[in-house]
């Protein structure tokens with residue numbers, strides 16, 4: 001089903017299912033021989049969501065290579081390595097931010113992110129998580145039932161990021177006078193281009209000097225044959241359907257020209273460093289993910305680490 005302006009979801013449906021998918025990839029990466037990441041909450045969270053396809057994948061009962069479509073460059077098989085590199089990037093981002101003295105963090109589109117429970121935060125750290133209500137409520141309740149305890153002062157903010165989330169964040173105790181470390185991991189592609197800009201404007205308006213932002217930007221699709229890319233994604237998800245899971249991934253994201261995140265942030269006063277997924281993989285000693293001409297390549301995704309200096 002195509003997206004609508006006020007659509008909602010839980011962790012088994014629509015955009016919410018992508019949070020379960022990336023958590024399943026983290027569960028697999030956690031068990032990989034290279035052990036780049038350790039997210040011990042990922043597998044129990046995926047199990048609790050109860051999408052059999054992702055539970056079987058996370059637990060090793062379903063092998064990605066048996067599911068992936070040979071023709072499509074968009075493969076489940078690449079995801080655990082990509083998510084390991086991405087998780088490391090954002091874990092390091094928070095580590096460096098706290099080492100620099102930042103004590104307030106916001107995880108935008110937190111999904112099944114368990115950083116508030118698994119990172120070694122300073123004792124006086126406050127972490128805000130923002131996602132849709134059903135996502136926030138499910139994760140918080142499931143982790144509590146598992147006996148997990150946040151390692152920071154965790155404040156959850158159940159609100160849609162297309163709505164007035166700054167108001168909800170302020171109501172939850174966010175302090176605009178303190179520098180903040182923000183992350184937006186796996187979010188922008190699910191926001192219309194104008195909503196992405198508005199989000200960055202709002203982050204900037206709420207940020208004290210010295211705040212930091214880590215974010216993942218959608219790869220440039222201007223050279224891509226979009227119809228072909230959609231077709232490749234549909235081929236991949238048709239195979240998922242054969243294995244019992246029905247999600248039309250091609251319908252979840254927003255196409256259309258987007259502002260370049262680095263240039264946009266620069267105009268707002270942020271100074272950024274950018275790195276591609278292909279480089280993150282190489283830096284972590286992980287094999288390259290092949291780039292194809294007819295699919296949005298995970299390898300081309302860009303990660304920004306920015307500091308606000310007004």
Ligand SMILES: C[S@@+](CC[C@H](N)C(=O)[O-])C[C@H]1O[C@@H](n2cnc3c(N)ncnc32)[C@H](O)[C@@H]1O
Pocket residue numbers: 015016018019022023108109110111112113130131132135159160161162184185186187190191
């Ligand atoms: C791919 S998942 C990423 C989750 C998490 N950041 C991670 O990397 O594990 C996308 C997340 O974005 C959230 N999301 C997308 N659009 C949103 C919106 N308009 N408001 C709130 N959350 C949104 C979804 O609910 C989902 O949890």
